[in-house]
Amino acid sequence: MTYVVAALVVTNVLTLLNLLLLFGVIRRLREQQVPPPGGVPGPAALPVGTLVEAFATTDVAGHPLRRDDLPHGAVIAFFSPGCTPCEALLPKFIAHAERLPDGRRSAVAVVVGASADAAGYVAELSSAARVVVEDDSGGVLTRAFGVTGYPTVFQLDGDGRLLVSDASSVDRLAVPAA
Template sequence: MPYVVAALIILTVVCLLNLLLTFGIIRRLRGQSGGHHDVPEDLTLPAGAVVPEFTATTTAGGAVSRSTVSGGVIAFFSPGCGACEKQLPRFTDLARTLAGDEDTPVLAVLHGTMEETRDQLAALSPVVEVVVEEPDDPIGTAFAVTGYPSFVVIDADGKIAATSYTLDRLPLPIVSAARAE
């Protein structure tokens, strides 16, 4: 009988050590990933693709089209998206930086209803043109948006110069200039 008790105690200690080591490995792996999960880069049309023609109306009543956003930056956000909430303040900073530059249009597209996007609209509308659209509306369809947030830089010819799910991953001078301020 004493051997059974000793075996159970040893087994319990070994199981606890195994559990502690497992938690340590998980913690180390989380630290190595930098907190980022694998996010596909193809959340919109790829770089080099020509943006199809589209037209839409901003919440202020203005018209936007491929020609009015060429040479600029478009951000796509969705309500209830945690990553969108993290990127929204950085995008508004970028929009403020570029506000006086008429050669670099900035547009935010909110995916959802006016009610669903109310908080994002309140944060963005003072600094940038905003379009609120539901699924299958013109801008999201033209850019083939499949995830949020998505940031797209369009060259003057209407081609996509760069895309990303975070502003940090856009290797462009306008984004670097916005970070420096």
């Protein structure tokens, strides 16, 4: 009988020790929360109707880009090299941008990542949109639009308010009349 009681006590102690270690591992995993390359899909911080904060930056061609210069229906898309959903959206975004009445003036593509990694995206997007490259730490446009994941697509009205927010596709975007 004493062996059975001793075995039960040892088993219970080991079970409690295992449970404590498991809680410690779970806590450490929650603390890390490191996003995978390409960002974490998730909602954008800005809801439809929000006035995007004023921004001023320069595209890869050296031309200034300001919120107030974007026409009604302008589309701004955020991509990250190495992001599989971004690669799938890229040709659809280019096709949509080519249909916009103001052409490249109405489409902005923001590539978030190291310049060397972004080169392929820049080459592909430059024919249809104005392209801005920002580093992973968050640039002017990433902060202005509150981007938290990639790909993310926004559409603005003429005053800089969001008509479409956090679309991960161009299917919800309207093509304004010329």
